[in-house]
Amino acid sequence: MDNVEGLVxxxxxxxxxxxxxxxxxxxxxxNGDVVYNYGGVKKHLGVDHLKRSRDxxxxxxxxxxxxxxxxxLPPLQVGWTPLYQAKDLAAxxxxxxxxxxxxxxxxxxxxKDRASAVGVVKARELGFKTITCASxxxxxxxxxxxSASVGLLSVIFVPERAxxxxxxxxxxxxxxxxxxxxxxxxxFDLCLEASRQFNWYSRNTGYNPYLSEGKKTAALEVCEQLGxxxxxxxxxxxxxxxxxxxxxxxxxxxxxxxxIDGLPQLVGVQAQxxxxxxxxxxxxxxxxxxxxxxxADSIAVGMPRDALKALRAVRxxxxxxxxxxxxxxxxxxxxxxxxxAVFGEPAGVTGFAGLLxxxxxxxxxxxxxxxxxxxxxGLKDAESAIRAGGEPTLxxxxxxxxxxxxxxxxxx
Numbered sequence: 001m002d003n004v005e006g007l008v009x010x011x012x013x014x015x016x017x018x019x020x021x022x023x024x025x026x027x028x029x030x031n032g033d034v035v036y037n038y039g040g041v042k043k044h045l046g047v048d049h050l051k052r053s054r055d056x057x058x059x060x061x062x063x064x065x066x067x068x069x070x071x072x073l074p075p076l077q078v079g080w081t082p083l084y085q086a087k088d089l090a091a092x093x094x095x096x097x098x099x100x101x102x103x104x105x106x107x108x109x110x111x112k113d114r115a116s117a118v119g120v121v122k123a124r125e126l127g128f129k130t131i132t133c134a135s136x137x138x139x140x141x142x143x144x145x146x147s148a149s150v151g152l153l154s155v156i157f158v159p160e161r162a163x164x165x166x167x168x169x170x171x172x173x174x175x176x177x178x179x180x181x182x183x184x185x186x187x188f189d190l191c192l193e194a195s196r197q198f199n200w201y202s203r204n205t206g207y208n209p210y211l212s213e214g215k216k217t218a219a220l221e222v223c224e225q226l227g228x229x230x231x232x233x234x235x236x237x238x239x240x241x242x243x244x245x246x247x248x249x250x251x252x253x254x255x256x257x258x259x260i261d262g263l264p265q266l267v268g269v270q271a272q273x274x275x276x277x278x279x280x281x282x283x284x285x286x287x288x289x290x291x292x293x294x295x296a297d298s299i300a301v302g303m304p305r306d307a308l309k310a311l312r313a314v315r316x317x318x319x320x321x322x323x324x325x326x327x328x329x330x331x332x333x334x335x336x337x338x339x340x341a342v343f344g345e346p347a348g349v350t351g352f353a354g355l356l357x358x359x360x361x362x363x364x365x366x367x368x369x370x371x372x373x374x375x376x377x378g379l380k381d382a383e384s385a386i387r388a389g390g391e392p393t394l395x396x397x398x399x400x401x402x403x404x405x406x407x408x409x410x411x412x
Contacts, residue, residue, distance in 0.1 A: 075149050080221060101372070103374060141170060153176070167179070234251075242310075247373075269323070274293065324350060333384070
């Protein structure tokens with residue numbers, strides 16, 4: 001970690017070295033930010049370096065990531081996901097510029113691969129043989145896949161309601177899967193206790209400060225893919241708060257390195273049935289736990305574990321938080337699929353649902369440059385996809401049956 005100077009607590013402000021503690025602040029126990037020597041980073045990672053780079057993955061930003069320069073990396077290509085300029089969709093919504101970043105193109109089909117890639121590198125650097133996490137699905141899938149790629153054993157805690165497609169990924173990748181008869185929050189607590197008891201490396205982003213450094217690479221890519229122009233607003237779904245906190249760290253790093261001359265506003269979007277951070281942002285009071293109830297399983301979190309970083313990201317960026325209904329999420333899946341050909345799972349498109357809602361309320365100016373992150377692929381939750389897209393038309397295997405059905409569909 002050539003350019004890492006240490007860590008600083010997001011709560012009490014205490015600074016500590018990487019040798020002092022493996023995870024959280026030794027003073028108050030909260031999460032921390034990794035602090036870099038930006039002067040040292042600039043020697044190896046400037047705009048000119050990036051223009052010459054042919055590493056089309058998140059590791060093109062290695063000098064500003066908390067891993068050793070000679071540590072072996074996972075063989076899977078994580079990052080450098082496409083950023084589409086959705087011109088037709090922008091026109092239909094009355095926006096000047098709209099960009100969709102499709103994180104479902106990562107190896108296990110979600111943005112969480114960025115965090116897991118850092119997690120498995122750190123686990124190997126520190127000599128761990130087993131790595132663990134709690135997840136509603138995507139973090140688990142990503143950890144299982146990245147661990148399998150480097151020969152680490154992964155032990156995953158998931159709530160009983162986790163979608164079958166995500167559980168299937170875990171099992172195929174060879175993870176030991178513990179399905180908890182309870183909530184994600186209960187699974188999280190069990191996972192932390194297991195990591196302490198059995199000396200497993202914890203990949204939980206709200207607990208391990210290095211994991212959000214992986215997630216920040218999505219923001220670094222947005223900066224580079226936009227030609228180092230600053231978006232006006234960036235929309236993203238929010239559960240634990242780890243992604244939006246990581247994005248803000250990425251944009252701040254890019255600004256500190258002189259890549260961009262300003263910072264975007266971040267808009268965090270939660271499902272109405274699981275919106276403790278929205279309520280905390282609106283009220284200015286501490287986060288209060290809720291019982292999550294939403295089809296967007298990946299953000300069905302009752303007690304966000306990275307609340308401080310998430311709320312800081314929104315407040316420091318002069319952004320906002322908004323909650324959307326399950327019906328609005330399903331509509332976002334349809335609109336995004338049919339007008340931009342990007343297939344997102346419910347949690348993956350929740351950020352876009354927030355954009356649609358704020359456009360309807362007149363809270364987004366037509367001349368703004370907007371980026372939306374789609375954090376997970378629609379095949380993660382096929383049942384919800386069918387709810388959004390509708391059932392196919394069943395016909396008899398005859399010309400008459402075909403013709404009659406096409407007539408009913410207005411195609412003949």
